Amino acid sequence: MFKRFALGLLGSLVLIGPAFAALPAADRQPYKLTVVLRVAKHQLLTEVFKEQLGRELRDSLRDAFAGLAEVNVVEQHPWLEDVEKRGLQQALDNVKDAEPIKTHFVLVDYVDGQYEIQSRQHDGLTGLSSPVVRKVRLADPAGRSLVARTAALLIDRDFGLVGVVGDARNPRQVRVTLNGGKLAPLGSRVQKDEVFAIVQVNRLGGSQPVREALLQVVEPPNADGVCICRLLARFADPASQLAAGSGVLGYRCMKLGTGDGPLRLRLVNDQGLPHFNLQVQGSKDGFEPGARQADQGFTNREGFLQTRDKFAHVACLTVVHGGNAVARLPVPILEDQLVVQSVNANPDAAPLGEVLFLRDRHIRQLDEALQLQVDLGQTLQQLLAKADHPGALEAARRGKARLEADLKELKADHDGLAGAAVKAKLNATQVNNLLADGGRRQVLENSHQELTDFIAGWSKRMDSEARQKERDALVDRARLLRNREARYDEALALYREALSKGDTPQLQKEHRELEEAWAKRHPPAQKFFYEVWPNLNSSEKILAHLDDARKHFEECKKTGDKLTPRKLLLAGLLQTKVLEKERSKLSSDREDDRQPLERIKTVAEGLQKLHEEVNAFLAGK
Numbered sequence: 001m002f003k004r005f006a007l008g009l010l011g012s013l014v015l016i017g018p019a020f021a022a023l024p025a026a027d028r029q030p031y032k033l034t035v036v037l038r039v040a041k042h043q044l045l046t047e048v049f050k051e052q053l054g055r056e057l058r059d060s061l062r063d064a065f066a067g068l069a070e071v072n073v074v075e076q077h078p079w080l081e082d083v084e085k086r087g088l089q090q091a092l093d094n095v096k097d098a099e100p101i102k103t104h105f106v107l108v109d110y111v112d113g114q115y116e117i118q119s120r121q122h123d124g125l126t127g128l129s130s131p132v133v134r135k136v137r138l139a140d141p142a143g144r145s146l147v148a149r150t151a152a153l154l155i156d157r158d159f160g161l162v163g164v165v166g167d168a169r170n171p172r173q174v175r176v177t178l179n180g181g182k183l184a185p186l187g188s189r190v191q192k193d194e195v196f197a198i199v200q201v202n203r204l205g206g207s208q209p210v211r212e213a214l215l216q217v218v219e220p221p222n223a224d225g226v227c228i229c230r231l232l233a234r235f236a237d238p239a240s241q242l243a244a245g246s247g248v249l250g251y252r253c254m255k256l257g258t259g260d261g262p263l264r265l266r267l268v269n270d271q272g273l274p275h276f277n278l279q280v281q282g283s284k285d286g287f288e289p290g291a292r293q294a295d296q297g298f299t300n301r302e303g304f305l306q307t308r309d310k311f312a313h314v315a316c317l318t319v320v321h322g323g324n325a326v327a328r329l330p331v332p333i334l335e336d337q338l339v340v341q342s343v344n345a346n347p348d349a350a351p352l353g354e355v356l357f358l359r360d361r362h363i364r365q366l367d368e369a370l371q372l373q374v375d376l377g378q379t380l381q382q383l384l385a386k387a388d389h390p391g392a393l394e395a396a397r398r399g400k401a402r403l404e405a406d407l408k409e410l411k412a413d414h415d416g417l418a419g420a421a422v423k424a425k426l427n428a429t430q431v432n433n434l435l436a437d438g439g440r441r442q443v444l445e446n447s448h449q450e451l452t453d454f455i456a457g458w459s460k461r462m463d464s465e466a467r468q469k470e471r472d473a474l475v476d477r478a479r480l481l482r483n484r485e486a487r488y489d490e491a492l493a494l495y496r497e498a499l500s501k502g503d504t505p506q507l508q509k510e511h512r513e514l515e516e517a518w519a520k521r522h523p524p525a526q527k528f529f530y531e532v533w534p535n536l537n538s539s540e541k542i543l544a545h546l547d548d549a550r551k552h553f554e555e556c557k558k559t560g561d562k563l564t565p566r567k568l569l570l571a572g573l574l575q576t577k578v579l580e581k582e583r584s585k586l587s588s589d590r591e592d593d594r595q596p597l598e599r600i601k602t603v604a605e606g607l608q609k610l611h612e613e614v615n616a617f618l619a620g621k
Contacts, residue, residue: 023164023249023251024164025177026179027178027180027225028180029179029180030069030180031065031070031159031162031179032069032072032100032101033061033072033101034102034104035057035072035073035074035105036076036083036104036105037053037054037073037075037151038075038080038083038084039053039108040107040110044140045108053151056149057106058072058073060152061073061152061155064152064156066184069180077105079092079095079103080105089120089133092121092122093129093585095129095585096581098122098124100125101125102124102125102159104119104122105119106119108151111137113139113140114138114140114143115147116136116137117138117147117151117154118133120133121158123160123162123254125162125252125254126199126253127199127207127584128160128209130158130160131257132334134157136150157257159189160257161178161190162179162252162253162255163176163177163178163196163253164177164251165215165242165250165251165252165253168238168239168243170239171230171239172218172230172288173218173230174228174229174231174242176196176215176226176227176228177225178221178225178226178227179225180225181224181226186220190220190221191217191220192218192219193216193312193313193314194217195214195216195217195232195258196215196216196217196229196256197214197256197332198210198215198242198251199252200248201252203248203372210251212329212330213232213233213234213238213330214314214332215231215253216232216286217229232287233287233328234330235357240354241357256334258332258333258334259333259334259335260310260312260313260333261310262308262309263282263311264304264336264339265299265306265339265340265341267299267303267341267342267343269342269343272588272594274304275299275303275345276300276301278319278345279297279298279320279321280296280297280298280317280318280319281295281318281319281320282294282296282309282311282318283316283318284312287318291316294308294309296308312333314330314331315330315333316330317329317330317331321345326343326346327343329343340591352426354420354424355417355420355421355424358413358416362410362413362437363437365409365413366410366437366440366444370440370443370573372399372403373444373447374484374485374570374573376399376484377480377485379395380399380477380480381477381481385473387470387473399451403444403447403448404448407441407448410444414435421435436612438612438615439611439619442615447484450479450483467501471501471502471507474497475494477494478491478495479510481494482514486564486566486567486570488514492514492515495514496511499511520561521561521564522552522556522559522561522564524552525553526564528549528552529565529567529571530564530567532545532548534567537578539578540599542575542579542603543603546603546607546610550610552564553565553568553614557617565618566618569614569615572611579603579604
């Protein structure tokens, strides 16, 4: 039941607390739209046709977006080779990093006497791609003159206005401030019942999709580009999915190109096997108490069901098994696309799923706070190297205040997680497993004490002699390298330099202890954990070297080397980001993604176990 705990390394959301919008709304800035036009090689798709198509497409889009978007049509793009090789669906699903612009691909081919147009967009502001690949065929000869117009309509349909999400504590009244809202009226582009996908924007950069949650328009945008939405989510407390936290800058959303119609659905379990005879109910009024639920039928032996009713833009489905509601599914209506959803038919799974969700984001928040401490250590190191002692002191004070706020929020989050575990009726062993964090919080507590000592020391030193300041700066730089970056050779060099400027009993003690501890290092393990382990940039590579990491750690234990394994833990922050990036582009509802998801889960579990063993060794347990 708790096999997903290791995916806490991949938590993609935030801390419990009131939602907020710390992100600035770009309501006066036009969108930047790059259209990548690829015309296939064919005798009928001449250079004259291609030039005319590009010109007409650019002019049509500039007229359509008048003032709202800056349009650029190009024939070359860094992603085009991958699009040609793997297709629009797979290529854009796996975009890792992108500029904050919209990139829309239009592929034109001539197939069986028809002009075939495919299109799909990636939005760099949110990191989301439009959900479906649009495909239209136009019969020759009349279709030739309609290619540019049709392509422009496809782009317009999936343009995907972006907005900043406001306070979500009242899920029925969520304000969304749309980018470009003060440049042009947006009422025709965002209409009642249309839906937005949501992403969390992190303070360390990047974004994470908020899965199984949508915003549905209740009131179209006003003259300032602000619309009112309701939050539709899988969990009983939808606002918890858009909560604030110290690691969160805010939330953005992107409008989806949805429509009206029935839904083609397939329900599977965690292993991708079909659910037979699950009842599905559907509502057009959300998941609010009293919302009318209409029976949509039962899944067949392959897990398939087509809803009896048509839905406007989103279907709010409730899955029932044995008379118990086992899942809520807000599903966007995207043409006749088959939607695959993973469902646990156990009636106790819903509260457990929510607990695991909370646990995942708690681990994510701990890792965000740890990364900030690494960054702060590097900042202090640079300031001290430049002899900017007042700057270092001020940076340490700000960092300590930020860490104290983090620790307070993390404590509240931990308590909320414990409360959720009680509500889910977990036993003591399950609760202990749930609340285990691999020593992360203790590392943050140690960092807080280090900052306290740093600030106290430099507050006294500001009026001391220049030579003493220089020596003390060297000592603190050595401590930062030792404690936060595991760069022991460099730390020892700084200690030696500090000793040359005047020694003290404490300085001699620190230098001697570090020198003696570093003398116990295991050279092959040191080479592996410093040169190989931090540079593994995929789950496949990490998995391939996981056994090597364990063997080298065991050698460190035999020789009593308690310094080298610290580099293993620091690399864990980088590996978490690698796994997060891969996970954010995958879905358990897609068959092709199941194997890489299983690999990521295996890697996460292996790393979690290894980190816990390393922390226990370092703590002398």
